[in-house]
Amino acid sequence: MLEAIVLAAGKGTRMKSNLPKVMHPLAGKPFLQHVLETTRSLAPANIHLVLGHGADVVQASLNLAEVNVVPQEQQLGTGHAVMQVLPQLADDSVVLILYGDVPLISRETLEKLASVANRKALGLLTVRLPDPTGYGRVLRDQQGNISAIVEQKDASPEQLTINEVNTGFISVHAAFLRDCLPKLSNQNAQGEYYLTDIIALAKAAGLDVVALETRHLYEVQGVNNRQQQAELERLFQQHQAQKLMEQGLTLLDPARFDCRGDLQIGADCIVDINCVFEGRVVLGNNVRIGPNCLIKDAVIGDDVEIEANSVIDDAKIGPECHIGPFARVRPGSQFAKGAKVGNFVETKKAVVGEGSKINHLSYVGDAELGANVNVGAGTITCNYDGVNKHKTRIGNDVFVGSNTALVAPVEIADGATVAAGSTITLNVKTNQLAVARERQRNVDGWQRPKK
Numbered sequence: 001m002l003e004a005i006v007l008a009a010g011k012g013t014r015m016k017s018n019l020p021k022v023m024h025p026l027a028g029k030p031f032l033q034h035v036l037e038t039t040r041s042l043a044p045a046n047i048h049l050v051l052g053h054g055a056d057v058v059q060a061s062l063n064l065a066e067v068n069v070v071p072q073e074q075q076l077g078t079g080h081a082v083m084q085v086l087p088q089l090a091d092d093s094v095v096l097i098l099y100g101d102v103p104l105i106s107r108e109t110l111e112k113l114a115s116v117a118n119r120k121a122l123g124l125l126t127v128r129l130p131d132p133t134g135y136g137r138v139l140r141d142q143q144g145n146i147s148a149i150v151e152q153k154d155a156s157p158e159q160l161t162i163n164e165v166n167t168g169f170i171s172v173h174a175a176f177l178r179d180c181l182p183k184l185s186n187q188n189a190q191g192e193y194y195l196t197d198i199i200a201l202a203k204a205a206g207l208d209v210v211a212l213e214t215r216h217l218y219e220v221q222g223v224n225n226r227q228q229q230a231e232l233e234r235l236f237q238q239h240q241a242q243k244l245m246e247q248g249l250t251l252l253d254p255a256r257f258d259c260r261g262d263l264q265i266g267a268d269c270i271v272d273i274n275c276v277f278e279g280r281v282v283l284g285n286n287v288r289i290g291p292n293c294l295i296k297d298a299v300i301g302d303d304v305e306i307e308a309n310s311v312i313d314d315a316k317i318g319p320e321c322h323i324g325p326f327a328r329v330r331p332g333s334q335f336a337k338g339a340k341v342g343n344f345v346e347t348k349k350a351v352v353g354e355g356s357k358i359n360h361l362s363y364v365g366d367a368e369l370g371a372n373v374n375v376g377a378g379t380i381t382c383n384y385d386g387v388n389k390h391k392t393r394i395g396n397d398v399f400v401g402s403n404t405a406l407v408a409p410v411e412i413a414d415g416a417t418v419a420a421g422s423t424i425t426l427n428v429k430t431n432q433l434a435v436a437r438e439r440q441r442n443v444d445g446w447q448r449p450k451k
Helices: 031-040 055-061 078-083 107-115 174-183 195-204 226-246
Strands: 002-008 046-051 068-071 094-099 121-128 137-140 146-150 164-173 208-213 257-264 275-283 294-296 311-313 340-352 357-369 380-382 392-394 405-407 410-412
Touching: 002 031, 002 078, 031 046, 031 094, 031 107, 046 055, 055 068, 078 174, 078 195, 094 107, 094 174, 107 121, 107 164, 107 208, 121 195, 146 195, 164 174, 164 195, 174 195, 195 208, 226 257, 405 410
Parallel strands: 002 046, 002 094, 046 068, 121 208, 257 275, 275 294, 294 311, 340 357, 357 380, 357 392, 380 405, 392 410
Antiparallel strands: 094 164, 121 164, 137 146, 137 164
16 A cells, blocks of 8 residues: 655755745646645545644645545654654555655656655655755665765765755555654754664665666756746756657747646647747647747637737637737637637637637626627727626627727627727617717818917
8 A cells, every 4th residue: 555745844944935845836837736646646645744833724726535645743854754644644555755845746756755664664765966056965885785875964074066966756565664764863963863874774674775766857957946846847848849849839939838727739729929828729720829928727729820929828728719919808708610819818718609700908707799890990899887797798790880889788789880989788680880979060261279
């Protein structure tokens, strides 16, 4: 049986933030959420989450269903953190120990690590670094077997030259944990109970210490400050971009691309610089996206062009649509084939029919538009009365002139025309012309005010 312990009790002082360190984002999700999602993919019998600083924030922000939250009232080191979980571990389980501020550990690596642990062996994940400063060094005996781990503050000058370091990820049998953790001492430079000291205890007890060395540094990189957070973000995005380009996506500059969720692509899609994808986004074939666009939780059909500086959020865009530039498509918007939403247009819960156009400078919210509707510049659907939202319904082949206010609830039937500058409060029937504006007066002899 597999159980997992995720250590997430630290404050993260070097982040200079009131937010718990494990709640800082990487690719749009908190570090800890990445770790929990990967841990859940292993299907362990139990996930024990050790929380300390900011526990209330973590519990309020993340889905911790089926996670056993264990408090660590005093942060006295990683060994002390694991001690808090001991009473809740099954005697016959293999325990995998992970860290909430190391977000990119992979399922494959964890599976390998878990597979080597049993009553006679302990698994340790290591990595070799060009600059090992700050990490615990892995000590080996003359036969090359791991004998102990020494933390940097306790290491001798000779030990500091070692570049193989402890990642902190350990797999161990619960029975050995119960036996060795009470033997830990805090007689060290930091006055803490180091989990890494169980390596020496394991050797003394005759257990094999099986070292697995990861080839991918990013998997075991923790985050202690804002610089490391930014570095890991760019590294993660570099890998995201590489995977997508291997699938056929054209990125005009992979270094200026952010995927903060799940992006699925069709054939021959092109994404310009500084585009951000959040949540789940699906692109059809031949989609072209201009620079500086934000697309979140959206489905984009084939042959769609999205011009620069457009925002699409929780919307469905049909094939052959044209969006932007500077368009804002808000949640609930659905565009049929060939619809066009132009510059400085905002839609919200708008169903736009096939071939319909809202070319510029308009707000269309809580509305249904039929096919081949032409909405002029400056048109607004007045959908909110201060308390409730109301719907505007526009039929097929309707022409709405510029600078028009459609005061919902209101219906414009097929083939109707609304004159420019009108404020429409009554329904318009099929093929009618609606004119709702004050009659123009031209005043002779008008004297313009003077300063």
